[in-house]
Amino acid sequence: MRANIVVIGSLNMDLVARAERLPGAGETLMGESFVAAPGGKGANQAVAAARLGAQVAMIGCVGDDVYGVRLRQALVDEGIDCQAVSVNDDTTSGVALIVVAAASQNAIVIVAGSNGQLSPESVQRFDALLQAADLIICQLEVPVATVFHALARGRALGKVVILNPAPVTGPLPADWLALVDYLIPNEGEAEALTGLPVVSRESAEVAALTLRALGAGKVIITLGDEGAVFADNRGVKHFPAPKVQPVDTTAAGDTFVGGFAAALVAGCDEHQAIAFGQRAAALSVTRAGAQASIPHLYELESL
Template structure:
């Protein structure tokens, strides 16, 4: 299978604890639910793109353990090409501990594990995946050197490059911006990249203008319940969303990225691809879990 969308990134097993509110330092708080679910930003985005209609391949690493086997099996069940997913002996598969409060907000702690084994050298072993792709997606849950190698090679091949700069810890390397066709941060990530507090379409415009000035071709800032703000060198627009009752916002951004990529791969106009991602993300937040919450195309409202 020649995948139109190739995702280079993380695979995690999510350990999800539900609670009435987040604990404060030193506090022991009684939760009211625990579950495990397949996650990891890379794998989430791959699953979203696949469920929303794209042919997808994944490149990443899992450990030689039960979590790794389960994550690989889950991707294969979605029809995702896993020839680029390596099993690394002696290393634990990545995990994310996700705390979800009764308002549906989450706080996440990640132990990278096998995701740190996704090196630039391993990526080079799967160059054929990038060569066959139309769209290449990366995030920041694998080593930065691997992300840079992904951006460089995909750009060199003339592929459409999407970077979801998550989890962001500060500004991106300056040389990355010119390699990115679509930079997709959320509000907090946009703030870390630019130093501008982003909490509205107006502040999103300021942040987007700074990111464009740094060299990004197009910027989409996801604003949660306020929708998505898009800007390029010629225009900008705010696409609001219909309000929904959020149960769990885990993987909402990943669902948007995967849906947007699926729309682009299908040849949709830009705004239609954004709307596809928005509709999918809006449905995802009404369900618990990461990958379990991601909808299939036929589930989306018209």
């Protein structure tokens, strides 16, 4: 069966330590637990979309190492088409070093490794996947030239294009936003993209409208337990978040993106898709881990 969603992005092995709190600069803390588990924003979003009902293909790159084998197999086990997940024997697989505090905050350092080898040519080799898809998802954990190629190719093919601009440290190139149907940053990313403070629902609404004025088709800014704001040509709407007791927020944003995309290709309207993504993300934060926390469709149907 063809994939109706193609995710172009990163695969990382998450090396996760839990501690009472996040360490300060120069400080050494005793941790409480450690686990190594598959992650990476691209792979997480692919897993979320697949578990929540979509047919998914992944375009990415892993190293020729034990982490690479495990990262690829984790996607295969989810029924994700991995024909375009290549193996590079010159670099290690990507890793993310994550510290999770008892209050559920986290701090992350990423080493790109083989993710940095995903080139525009790597994506072009699997152009047939893009041609057959309904929706394309990108993030910023692979080279910017590759992301631009994917966005431009998606626009040329008339596909729905989602960009989750993470991680981002400043405004995107001027010609990018016009290629994006749905721009989905969190509050920190929205602040980096616009240069505006995003510290409340009201300031997030201003940032969303600013991003639309800069060229993005539609904008969803996720605000954690404060919900999300959605801006289109009709204005801005706020979506409250479901109330849960958080355990670990790792991959919550990825779960939202994957859930939103899966709902869109299933025929939901945008408001329904946002609410669906929020429900999935809310359930994910009640569990520890990245891909381990992402719910399946049947779990949401039973809520």
